[in-house]
Amino acid sequence: MNGDGRGTVIDRETLMTWARSQGVRVRVACEDWESITYETLARQPDGTSLIQRHRWVLPEPITRRRLLMTYVVGLSHEVDGAECNHVRRIVPPVLSSADEAARHDVALVAAAMVEVERRAVCGATVDNLRVYTVERAVHWRPF
Missing domain, CATH: 3.30.720 (Signal recognition particle alu RNA binding heterodimer, srp9/1)
Structure with a gap:
């Protein structure tokens, strides 16, 4: 220590x-x-x-299995007329979920994480965040 x-x-x-x-x-x-x-x-x-x-x-x-199951979630919201973006890598809470259920779960987890981490900074909340992408990490390309 x-x-x-x-x-x-x-x-x-x-x-x-x-x-x-x-x-x-x-x-x-x-x-x-x-x-x-x-x-x-x-x-x-x-x-x-x-x-x-x-x-x-x-x-x-x-590690390999978790990477294959990890999703990249992109969220955005408006702040003073500008768009504020947040991206999080999320491992689904239930690894055996079907793809559609996993996408839903990771979007919820990502929104909750952004609210906890950033609400005081930019006003992000689960209610004002909009999901603009949910992609598997192995397929995601930033541009």
């Missing part, structure tokens, strides 16, 4: 053991097709927060 209350844990089992000893839960902080980052937040006796993280790099066969 460094001086800012953040630390990186060497392995997942150590993180789980530490979380149990602190009485805190482990959550997924970040996820993409290559890795999953787990995080815990514990309040220390002096009132400060201690964040511990572990990034688990997935085995290659799983």
